[in-house]
Amino acid sequence: MEREEENKTGLWAHIKAYFQRVFDIHSDMMSYEAINEMMEENTVISGSNMWILIMAILIASIGLNVNSTAVIIGAMLISPLMSGILTMGYSLAVRDLDMLKKALGRFGTQVAISLVTSTLYFIITPLDVPTSEMIARTSPTIWDVMVALFGGIAGIIGNTRKKKGNVIPGVAIATALMPPLCTASYGIATLQPRFIFGALYLFLINMLFIALSAAAVTVILRVPVHRSLSQKGQKRINRIIGAITIIVVIPSVFVGAYTVYSSVMERNIQTYLNHEFVFENTQLVQSSTDTKSKQINVSLVGQTISQEVINRLEQELPVYNLEGYTLHVTQNSIAEADVDNADKITIALQENTISELQAQLEEQQKRLDELESSAAAKVDFNALAQKAESIFTVLSDCSCGITADESGEYIVLAASVQQELTDSEMQIMENWLKSESGIAQARLFLSE
Incomplete structure (x- = not known):
């Protein structure tokens, strides 16, 4: 019995020693x-370092401008910004205020040079349309906080190893310090606050949490401190850092929560439609959701379903966690309903669309006088259409105008296209329309 206990104790000690060796951060x-x-x-400002930074920021600006992910990644690999942030975190942990001041001075100089260089580029470049790569850098979430936190941990661990490996380049790509600066510069060059503040907020998140994670790992590595502080002084510093961290994190938490909520609701609505709208002689041909009014709109063709069935469908909404949502059903019956008859379904759907458009036109007619006196009336639609054709070469026979519905006024572009456009290309055109016209909403009507 004693020998068995000794064997168990020895086995446990062996396992414990193995994992200590595997996860030893000091080895x-x-x-x-x-x-x-x-x-x-890392606190020294050198001419070569600044020239490399300028080249990196120009490469990143071009990559964002032409929507090239590969070019942006290349710029992030070249960028020397990461080392300064790690140094700030390190100096904070070892309580070396002189090093922290020098690191902040070097980093501030780098950021200023980056913003000036990139802003000049976006002022000069003829391509002034916001790309999907730019738009992606304007709405940071809690996941960006986590990426910066984990990236900073990996960065400081890799930077303190005898063999550096490829950790720092990988962290530079993951945390994306350069693209947010370029996106903010685009906002400065085009006077668009959304790009300025959204991108700078993402940059602030990356910088802060890389530095904080670097400081935490430095403490874990038991690096000797350079200056002793009183317990009161240390608590004061900790409170300041904690307050700054909370203030920075809160907006990203709300944005992240909204993103998750929207994704969950979209999935719930799709599940509801797939499970509940299954009928033998009736087909669901179109659906949309108005998130503001919490209304699900569906269009059905085929045999008309009764009001009792519609009431049952509404009662099923809470089962799919859609409390508060209402259901609006539009139906078109077709004689001798045959769900395989595409022509009949198409005709019925077109009839439904025409009736809905007529109702919308009546509402829009009431707002024409208001639109004539609005800022949008000052837009030169002919010049805007010509400019659209010159920038987006896939467009032809362009025409622009303005209309409105219950959500407000929006700029409209109708044109012929040589080929079907992707969702990303459509989004870029809409963003360009809104930027050029100064109108908050835009619609595209494209035909091949």
């Missing part, structure tokens, strides 16, 4: 002196 670490020397070097 291949540089000496504390070497780490400190490296961090001191």
